[in-house]
Amino acid sequence: MTRLISYLLLVLCLIPGIRVHADTMDGYKIGGHGMANIVYPDWFKQSFLDLGDDLEEAREAGKRGIIVFFSAKICSHCNAFLSTTLSDPTIMKRVQNQYDVIALDIFNDTEITDINDNIMSIRDYAETSKARLTPTLIFYGIENKKLVKIVGFYPPEKFTHVLDYIDGGEYKNIKLSEYIRRDTSEKTEKVVNYTHDYFTAPPHNLKRSKTNPGKPLIVVFDEPGCSACVRFHERVLSDEVVKKGIKPYDSIILDRTDNKSKLTLPDGRSLTPKEWANELQLSYDISVVFFDSQGKEVHRLDSEAGRDRMKLSMLYVLDKGYERHEQYLRWIREQRQLDKLSKN
Numbered sequence: 060m061t062r063l064i065s066y067l068l069l070v071l072c073l074i075p076g077i078r079v080h081a082d083t084m085d086g087y088k089i090g091g092h093g094m095a096n097i098v099y100p101d102w103f104k105q106s107f108l109d110l111g112d113d114l115e116e117a118r119e120a121g122k123r124g125i126i127v128f129f130s131a132k133i134c135s136h137c138n139a140f141l142s143t144t145l146s147d148p149t150i151m152k153r154v155q156n157q158y159d160v161i162a163l164d165i166f167n168d169t170e171i172t173d174i175n176d177n178i179m180s181i182r183d184y185a186e187t188s189k190a191r192l193t194p195t196l197i198f199y200g201i202e203n204k205k206l207v208k209i210v211g212f213y214p215p216e217k218f219t220h221v222l223d224y225i226d227g228g229e230y231k232n233i234k235l236s237e238y239i240r241r242d243t244s245e246k247t248e249k250v251v252n253y254t255h256d257y258f259t260a261p262p263h264n265l266k267r268s269k270t271n272p273g274k275p276l277i278v279v280f281d282e283p284g285c286s287a288c289v290r291f292h293e294r295v296l297s298d299e300v301v302k303k304g305i306k307p308y309d310s311i312i313l314d315r316t317d318n319k320s321k322l323t324l325p326d327g328r329s330l331t332p333k334e335w336a337n338e339l340q341l342s343y344d345i346s347v348v349f350f351d352s353q354g355k356e357v358h359r360l361d362s363e364a365g366r367d368r369m370k371l372s373m374l375y376v377l378d379k380g381y382e383r384h385e386q387y388l389r390w391i392r393e394q395r396q397l398d399k400l401s402k403n
Contacts, residue, residue, distance in 0.1 A: 097130065097138045100145065104159040108171040108181075110199070113159060118201040123157040123225070127197045129190035131165050131388050136212040136368065137194040147215045153222060158198070165190060165386060174203050185386065192360075192387050198225060206230050209342070211362025217343070236342040253292045257305050258312045263322040265311070267354030275376055276325065276350040277310040280336050285344035287363055295369050304373045315341070325354025349376045357381045 104125075106113050113125050130137040145151060145160075154160065163171070167181040179187070188197060191210075198206040206225055213221065217239070224230055224238045258279075267273050279296070281288050295301055313322070313332035321329050330338070339348060341361050349358040349372065358376050360368065371391060375381065380390035 097132055097134065097141060099128075099162045100141065102151075102155055102160075103128070103162050106159075106161045108169065110161070110172060110174045111176060111203070112172075113161060114174060114199060114201055114203060117159045120159075122159060122201070124198060124200040124206065126154070126158045126160045127188075127199070128160055128162045129165055129185050129188070129195040129197075130162060130193050133391075134193040134388065136362075136365070139212050140194050144213060144215050144218045150215055150218060150222070157222075157226075165193060165388065166392075174199055189385075191358075191385050207235055209235070209362070211343075211360065211364065214363055217363075234340055236337070236340045239342050253296070255292075255296050255302075255312070257302060258310050261311075261320065261322070263311050263313075265309075265325045265350075265354070266323050266327045267325045267350070267352065268327075269353050272352040273354075274307065274309045275352050276354070277305060277308045277373070278348045278350070279310070279312040280315040280332070280341055280346040280348070281312055282315050282344045287344045291345045291364070295364065295366050298366050298370075300370055301366065301373075304370055307377055308373070315346075325350055347372070349373075351376070351379070351381075358387070 104113065110125065110127070117123075117125050145154065163181050163185065165182060165185040169181050170178055171181050171184050172178050173184055173187075185195075188195070190197075194212065195208065195210050197208045200206045207221065207230055209218075209221055220239050221235065224235055229238050265276060265278075267276070313336075315332055315336040318331045318333040321331060322335075323329055324335060336346070339346075339356075339359075341348075341359075343361045343363070347360040347364070347369065348356060351357045358372055358381060360372060364372075372387065375387055375390050378390070380387075380393075384390040384393065
């Protein structure tokens, strides 16, 4: 297994000095992993790292609250969020008027005081906030309550839905996943009939347990006609390295709108794909959920994701990196450090 992972890491160009190819997604500026060196906008707040004080200042300024932007310098999806979504003039103005945005690097050991006056390192705060993937954005309202949390890159149109969800007070009534599902405007007229032979055909029995483990499992939740789904099929699921990397897994693809077909879940229950997607609270049109050999969810991609993030996520789960590092980017840094040691 170690040899397989080392080989795949080489194929994925994690070795320093080998350049990762850019993975642009219809104009979204997402490059290869490790190629980013993000710079935060000058309109982000220069916080003294006391989030209670930051909320009080936002309240006094008549704002809705604060946004904690968890990121890392090497995170290309963070860079895309900054250079695409938060650089959109309409969104930028809206966010500036309503929130103070505070950027925190998940590798930073500087002390921070959270909204409940707990003091810890930024690194530990990221872990307690379950910022397992970057970027992670957490919206806190002036009532000292978390309003919503999103994980991964959201393009402008999707992020606008998130802002609308909060502005309209819908966060008090329904889950973000339900709210976003209402919108049908981001469909494509493109006829798509992709067949990926590595996905297992239905009926699906995914049952796993400690006494009867199987292969690790990848479940892709798709939605007919969605633009993000087309991009994911064309640029990610059709990629040759993704095809090779998925072989050690059991893998299936489900229509998240299907409320008729039944499948057996990893825990043995029977649900429709729609019921399961709703239970998992998947927000995005295209989502990938990873389960270990015993059927426990260990990782997910529930946002716009490029080829490299998918490839490395497969390695992260295959290596059981989640047992050592809940945060995916810490595992990536570990791989880079191990490679440097092997060359010395």
